[in-house]
Amino acid sequence: MLDIDITQTSTPKEKPRGDLGFGHIFTDHMFLMDYTEDPEKGGHWHDARIVPYGDFTLSPASAVFHYGQEMFEGMKAYKGSTGEVYLFRPEMNAARTNVTNERICIPPIPEADYVQAISALVTLDRDWVPDDPGTSLYIRPFIIATEPYLGVTPSKNFLFAIIMSPSGLYYKNGLEPVSIWVEDAYVRAVRGGVGFAKTGGNYAASLAAQQKAYKAGFDQVLWLDGTERTYIEEVGSMNVFFKVEGKIVTPALNGSILPGITRDSVITLCRDWGYTVEERLLSIDELIAAQQEGILEEAFGTGTAAVITAIGKLHYKGEDFSIGLGDTQGKIGPLSKKLYGALTGIQSGELEDRHSWRVAV
Numbered sequence: 001m002l003d004i005d006i007t008q009t010s011t012p013k014e015k016p017r018g019d020l021g022f023g024h025i026f027t028d029h030m031f032l033m034d035y036t037e038d039p040e041k042g043g044h045w046h047d048a049r050i051v052p053y054g055d056f057t058l059s060p061a062s063a064v065f066h067y068g069q070e071m072f073e074g075m076k077a078y079k080g081s082t083g084e085v086y087l088f089r090p091e092m093n094a095a096r097t098n099v100t101n102e103r104i105c106i107p108p109i110p111e112a113d114y115v116q117a118i119s120a121l122v123t124l125d126r127d128w129v130p131d132d133p134g135t136s137l138y139i140r141p142f143i144i145a146t147e148p149y150l151g152v153t154p155s156k157n158f159l160f161a162i163i164m165s166p167s168g169l170y171y172k173n174g175l176e177p178v179s180i181w182v183e184d185a186y187v188r189a190v191r192g193g194v195g196f197a198k199t200g201g202n203y204a205a206s207l208a209a210q211q212k213a214y215k216a217g218f219d220q221v222l223w224l225d226g227t228e229r230t231y232i233e234e235v236g237s238m239n240v241f242f243k244v245e246g247k248i249v250t251p252a253l254n255g256s257i258l259p260g261i262t263r264d265s266v267i268t269l270c271r272d273w274g275y276t277v278e279e280r281l282l283s284i285d286e287l288i289a290a291q292q293e294g295i296l297e298e299a300f301g302t303g304t305a306a307v308i309t310a311i312g313k314l315h316y317k318g319e320d321f322s323i324g325l326g327d328t329q330g331k332i333g334p335l336s337k338k339l340y341g342a343l344t345g346i347q348s349g350e351l352e353d354r355h356s357w358r359v360a361v
Helices: 063-067 090-102 110-122 202-205 206-217 260-273 284-295 335-349
Strands: 031-036 042-052 070-071 075-079 085-088 136-145 157-165 177-184 220-224 230-237 239-244 247-251 277-280 294-304 308-316 318-323 358-360
Touching: 031 110, 042 110, 063 136, 070 090, 070 202, 075 335, 085 110, 085 260, 085 335, 090 110, 090 136, 110 136, 110 157, 157 284, 177 206, 206 220, 230 239, 230 247, 239 260, 239 284, 247 260, 260 277, 260 308, 260 335, 284 294, 284 308, 284 318, 294 335, 308 335
Parallel strands: 177 220, 177 308, 247 277
Antiparallel strands: 031 042, 031 157, 070 136, 075 085, 075 136, 085 358, 136 157, 220 230, 239 247, 239 294, 294 308, 308 318
8 A cells, every 4th residue: 555645735726617628727636656676575556645836847858758768647536426436447447557557668556556546646636626517627647768878778767647637528519420531541549559558659659640530630540461451450539439320330459449448348348238249350342332231320439538429420532421320310319419428327326336436436
């Protein structure tokens, strides 16, 4: 168990009002912990502390700046109707952190310590958890390599930090469906690489295609596999699902797709409700054929930031394809609505938590 030293700010910030946006406002405090490799004692995490939110001072030679040795996570705290504050499956974020750490050569953090650090910070800044519909406290744990050394080798020193941001809806249009550009020129990740890891390089690699999609009037990019440019992988900041002839189809985790926590939760709920869920290879040609045959009923993305995001339109090789059937074509479908209501209801304490996903702070 961590012994966390707490220094509270002497100048609390005014709490925001109105539209929070996403990721622009930060709470009063942050959590920090250092890792140092000692030739005699070995490496260890130490000096767990909560301090007033502020800037870091790092050497210009810090390894994170030159070789990108870093990782991050994303999770949320939610306020219930009677003031309770909840985390959603934080142990999965802790476990996924260590999966990324292993791939990026960052020392593991004991998962119980990880969850304790998040709980302690949320407890201290719990007044920052917003309570309007669709709002939450976004939590960003991250680790950076801090050793000042220009050799291409894993760092011996690291900083683990957690910052938090009261946030509204990720997309300005709320639950309105987004439009998706299917990218077949750039690739984001390949098997054997770091596509399954939560590391900044994956997102840096996505920016050029994202800008191309924005300029063409689309909200997000749907990535195809990096080898054959044929099989669907994920959407920008989300895993992706398709409802085809009553079945739920999502790309199988293959080493180049992030194992999303919301993804796992959606698969569990869909199976609870009696749906057949297939995790498998799904080609873009198969998907377009399903749309043309009138059997592609819904498409949606899943992720911490937006929870559930309906997909209303795909653009592939110069053509636009509207998603959905009948009155729901181009609109949010009934399963997407049901999943959003179920997940947000569980997260906020409004619905029964059959799987013990909710953790009170």
